[in-house]
Amino acid sequence: MNALIISAVLGVVMMFSGILLKQKSAIRTVAIAGILVLLGMSILDLKGIQLFSIDTREMIVFDHFALVFNTVIFAVVLLYLLLSAPDMEKVGVNYAEYFALIFFILCGAALVTSFKSLLILFLGIEIISIPLYILTGSDKRNLKGNEAALKYFLLGSFSTGLMLMGIALLYGARASFSTVISPAIIPQNMSLLYAGMILLLFAMAFKVSAAPFHFWTPDVYDGAPTVFTSFMATIVKVVVFFGFIRLFDDMFEPQQGQWRLWVTVITAVTLFIGNITAVFQQSVKRMLAYSSIAQAGFMLFALYAMSGDGKEGLMLYTVAYSAATIGIFAVLARMSDYTFDGFNGLAKSQPMVAATLTVFLLSLAGIPLTAGFMAKFYMLKAALGTPGSLWLVIFAVIMAAVSVYYYFRVIQAMYFKEPGDTPHPAFPSFFKGMLLVLAFLVILLGVYPELLLGRLYF
Amino acid sequence: MPILNYIILSIALFSIGIVGVLTRRNAIIIFMCIELMLNAVNLLLVAFSKMHMNTAFKAGDLAGTAGTDGQIFVFFIMVVAAAEVSVGLAIIVMMYRNIHSVDVNFLNRLKQ
Amino acid sequence: MNITIIDILWWFLSVVAIFSALMMVTSKNPVYSVLWLIATFFAISGHYILLNAQFLAIVNIIVYAGAIMVLFLFVIMLMNLNKETEPQKNRWLKIAGALAGGCLMLILVAALKDAAAKEQVASVNQGNIGLIKNLGKELFTTYVVPFEISSVLFLSAMVGAVVIGKKE
């Protein structure tokens, strides 16, 4: 609860800081201080210290898992801001407002991770989505950004419509918006329930960019300013994933037999489309967009298995995938050329950056001793715990092998090719230091995942 | 009135909204179609709300508030829709300023 | 089967709603579309009244038909789109779109028709949960947290409008 309120307040603070502070670095400092406060509050939450006591009528329930997840998310946001906040200056003039929107999104994130009512889920998703539409279009002179924003908005609203229809049908079946299964709430009409459930599945699949509802993803990620793509593709995505799993875990557990088939299909199709399409991309940014679809396919295993392993995997995924992707996007944001060729010979001019990028890419590809591997490992483990999953798992690893193809193209460009004509940008040392921290984190969690997972249970 | 009638009516309206999204090119009209979809949902929610009230009533809950939550939800949908409209129209206007059109077919810089 | 005035009203409103919705989708002129949509909203508000949801009926007319649609109209006028400017879209895509939408409707209806219990009835013209008094009480007691949260939504929408709209 602390985090929920503080993040909203921080959003407002950032709005005003834009008026009060003229120095961009000052705004940035306030934002980073804010996220630190948020992180602190979240840790307080975790310790059981509530600053506010509010009766949410069981609509919002912060359980331990959600709190750990929130804390991890805020920590990732901290890293993100440290690394990428300076890059936001290039997007447009409304520097403070961007931070405000990010804090509002975090408020939505806190909702999505702790809802016990469909109403809160709906509001949370909307609080996340609306600022995202704006962030996508925040670079107003950029036509691609405009286009991405409009597409995102139209398709996003459409999916909201689907979601609401689903909620309405569920309401018809259950006479309640609560996601809790209790004896008081007996679904009276299974057809309504299934229809609503599947519509919700579609809507949530849309939000986490699972195929065949992923079409917005490449266009939006490509068009949006790179710093915000980074945010969207990582933090937002895992948060919504968390909500997705929470929803199905809480509400549709008895109907597992009904929806598991569709999750299987969606997982397989997502893995297929994400990985296969990424192969042909020429732009690293767009490749990363498809890669995020592909990774979503793996994250769907957490939903598929709906087990402790799956949630642990999602937790690792949160850090592994986010850290790696944020790192790559941060470098990408500073590159002049977004194509693969733009990375040619980076290892010669920027060995340190190239080395950290390699770690990130290896992690995304799921090479052992990186966090990405452990994340995938837990997902596969979780999936194998479910009977009849062998073919899906085999399919997934084949796709993982395909993913090596496009991740390694970057490595190949950096290490094995000669640099092109355009010089590579210089990277400030703080930036490099942050990259190192991220890389270290990725390796640390790959070697010793219990560091994070140990927090889940005690 | 049987609940089925409401279900069919609102699904019809909802589908008309979808067809509109599918067939129109004007971003504003697409947006309007989405609003129609939301309204269809609203109608259904209210109908369900009354249905649940009816059920509770029959079960003997004469002074109960069963079904109120459905109507509250509709209220929230309207709130959200209003917020969305403000942002959505802002984006459309921004787009129009840049390319002097609101035709979604011109949105094709991003593909592959 | 005896037909009451409510039945007649119900059918009338439904036909109006669907007809105007269709007209909204098919009108070439955006302004007409807006007007047809407003008509739809009125019809839906009529349904609300039939269902004794007076508060929502009023809000629907004020907020949707009044405020939102006027905003739409205003934007359309601002952009000078009040002509039949929309060139023909790929006809096949249109047909495919219409077919897909139709199929979706048929399937949903077919799926829910079998299952939706016939005896379940939305009580028309009775009960007072739709009154502003009841809803207000509920809203500011049970639903106060979501209500407050929606303020964050509005705040972010506001910031958004500023970010998007502000001249650089």
Add this chain to the structure above:
Amino acid sequence: MNNALQIVYLIPLLPLLGFLINGLGRNYLSKTLIGLIGSGSILGSLILSIWVFMQVKDGNTFVAEYFNFIAVDKLVIPFALKIDQLSAVFLLIITGVGFLIHVYSASYMHEEKPGHFGRYFAYLNLFVFSMLLLVMGANLVILFIGWEGVGLCSYLLIGYWFKKQEYNKAANKAFIMNRIGDLAFLIAIFWLIARAGTVSFDELFTAVNLAKLSASDITVITLLLFIGATGKSAQIPLYTWLPDAMAGPTPVSALIHAATMVTAGIYMIARSHVLYSMDAAELTRNIITYTGMATALLAATIALKQNDIKKVLAYSTVSQLGFMFVALGTGAYVAAVFHVMTHAFFKALLFLGSGSVIHAMGGEQDIRNMGGLGKKMKITYGTFMVGCIAIAGIPPFSGFFSKDAILLSAFMKSPVLYAVAVFTALLTAFYMFRLLIITFTGKFRGTDEQAHHLHESPMAMTLPLIILAVLSIVGGLVGIPEVIREGGDKLSAFLAPAVSSMPHEHHLSHSDEYLLMGISTGLVLATILAAIMVYRNYQRKEATGFAKVLENKWYVDELYDRIIVQPLHWLGGFLKDIFDLKVVDGLVNGAGRLVNYGSRQLRLLQSGQVGSYVLLMVLSMVLIFAIQFFLRK
């Protein structure tokens, strides 16, 4: 066991040391020293062999075990040497003939550059080492080690003049054809291990272990061993390498391809005669007999029309080896060993003699360019003639006795076989005398330079010739048939504890035996006369008709090339260029390309159009709903 006898390991070790010293010091030691070391080490072995022979003669047979070569589970293969009558005889042959040839080589190869000279002796010593290991091995594996070792040395020595690719090809051919036989040999060993659980001769040929073998086991094992022998001992179908092996220096041909290595097959079968004597091996024995006979006949016909002095001798060797196999097949193991011995003498003599000729002719080997050499090279001529008489089988030269024993054994089996064998013997006499006459009598047909250069070879070369000639004459006396002299067959008596021939089913009367000897001797003499008449005034002329077929060795090489080498070559090319690249790798790359293609196609879904995105989404929804509500239950 006599502990002093443990030192028999010195017999193979001395040549091995010679090999190491000569091999490593080939660039530093003088030729004389190399020759001394090379010959000296063999001489040492010879002396030891004689000592061993004495011991054996006193009845001291024994097995000396040194260390475990391989021990896995119940299979224990010690590095052990076995000394018995059979190996003692072979030891003498190998070291004796080997020593003479070493001495001869020191002179024959003197023209070589120092490094190569050292290399030559190193190889030669290594060969003797391997051969000794072969005959001394107390189990099949040690035997096999020597077996492959001699193959290797043969390969190295055939390709000794490695600048000539022709020679190298011949060397490869020898090695590869040997390997084919070796494979069969190996499988036989494995079979024995699988069934009897041991490879040691002493254990294997006990009743207990033999009882473990079924009839079919014995057939298969004996057949496989025989196939192994056909490789090494140049029998049909694996004989074609031997004539090509004449690419090596002539002393090598004498040692390896006449006296010792090629007889390894005979030794091996004699060594495992217990198996071959069993009733179950009847089929194998027949196969051996007929293969041997066929080989003898085929090689003899080819030898009739060869013009290369060494080729004639090579085919003659193949033919004689065929005789030995006939002996083995008919169960006359002692006769086979006997013939090995006499053949070692006279064939080594003939080869060395031809070496002397070639030496004198400055490397010329074609007898059509020779003639009348007898006048200039008396010793060579004389000794060569002794060799020819011995091989033709005229009493009391050694060849007569050994061949007679074989012919007798063949007669016991079937008169037809005997007839063919006699016919082959006649052919032998004919082509040998053809060779002798064309080479040494008549007019000289070579170039003037060669004529000018002609001379008798030095002492170091002629002395071995003389010694071998003497042996060729008297060597047969150890096996005088019983009919001629009671107790004359000393060899049989000596070998009896180790090898004894199968008893014949019925006995031949003495008079019949004399009759047979008389027939063969008479016919041989007639044939020799005929040969002299035909080739007295030899004129060079092109072979035509059937003679051409013979000159081209029945086109067997060409046949092998066509049905084995070429198809394999083609298959290899097909697999390399088409199957491996296009099919196997093509599938792998195809998977990659498929992904790329799929990527390009899937990309088209991402059209950038909001309408199509929504359409695709709605269509998937329709599909999922349809399945969920109408197809699933």
Add this chain to the structure above:
Amino acid sequence: MIAFLLILIPLATGLLSFLIREEKTAKAFAFLASLATLAVSLLGLTLMNSESNLQFIAPWMSSLGSSFALKIDGMGQVLCLLTAIAYPLTFLGTWQASPKNANRFFGLMLLAQAGMMGVFLANDALLFYFCWELALIPMYFLASQWGGEKRIAVTFKFFVYTFLGSLLMLIGILYLQSQTPDHSFGLSAFYKLKIPASEQLWLFWLFFVAFAIKMPLFPFHTWQPDTYEQAPTATTMILSGVMVKMGLLGLIRWLMPVLPLASFQWGDVVMILAVIGIIYASLVAIRQDDLKRLIAYSSIAHISLMAAALFAENLSGTQGVMIQLFNHGVNIIGLWIIVEIIERRYGTRKISELGGLAQQAPVMTIFFVVIALANIALPLTNGFAGEFLMFNGLLSAQSNFKVVFTVLAGLGIILAAVYTLNMIRKTFYGEAVSLRVPVTELKLNEQLALGLIVVIILWLGIYPQSMLELTDSFSKEWFSKIDVSYLFRK
């Protein structure tokens, strides 16, 4: 402790090596590091071969049921010795080749060594998997950065191929782990598993494909000639000498004892693949013009034979494989050293462009001939004992087709002689066709490396029992685990 040091030394020195700027220093450092590893390995073999020294267990990922468990058993001794010996040999043999960015080159080489040591010693499935990849990644970078013209595509194929295989194996490992009662990745826990036959049958392939790709077996082999051809020779030596053994080790330690029923059931299929591989690779080798590719195909044939012998499932075959694991590694490194010398001096490895090298470099020729003969298993070279035992094992297999397999695999011996002798003949014998370079003999370092190899060849050729004893008890224990034939006997 020895076990841990064997991983730690290369890992630490490998990482340190990245910090060295000077090229010569890096080279010397790497060489000394490899010697240190060799010394430790020899210590483990001789003075400190007590149980406690050879074992190492530390907690790691305990919540997953995994631990950092290492153990040197008989096979571990052989393979560690091979790995430890291969590196000094490689460095010594290729001393003249000076790669750019030597510090990175040697650093990656040493890291790969750490990975391979880990693979050979790991007694925990997860650790095994980690090391498996740890060995692969440096190899990928080595081959891609310092290789030939087509290196990027070729090594990438190699990487993806093996990576895919290892992922399949990961599924298998995960499945097995989920079946263990205490959810452990430990080897002993795996050995205790009693997986039903029906499940073993498909689990088998998950593992087998991974190992078959690594070895490689027909038809998974096509990455191998390309990679060997393109990779820098030092890398190729390690790849072919040591790394392919990872696949065999996987079969021996992680597949056959864990899934004995399936191994028995699929034995024929594997043997068929192996036999096809032997003949196929040999035939292709006969027609190769490129020395590197020729040796690559010959390696496929040899490895296939080892696989066949393993699936013969008897002690003789197993012991043969054990000794051959070592022999093949040493021999093929020797061959590569000479190929490397030829390529560096004469600028080509095309057989058709070479000839008569024996006149210019007799010592090199002798070395090559000896090593090549060892490669075709001539008696009294190290190859013989191994192949003898393997063929013997093959003929004693349980399979109904054992004779066919033995005979067909035996054809491989003949074909091996064909391509080896032809290679020698065309490359070293005959008239010298290329006299572009002045006559140069071997340098001291090359003589040392090759000399050492020849010593090993002869030592193990004459007294193979010295190595067979090392693995004797291991093989027996292993065999008792995989032996399921009693189930099928009446």
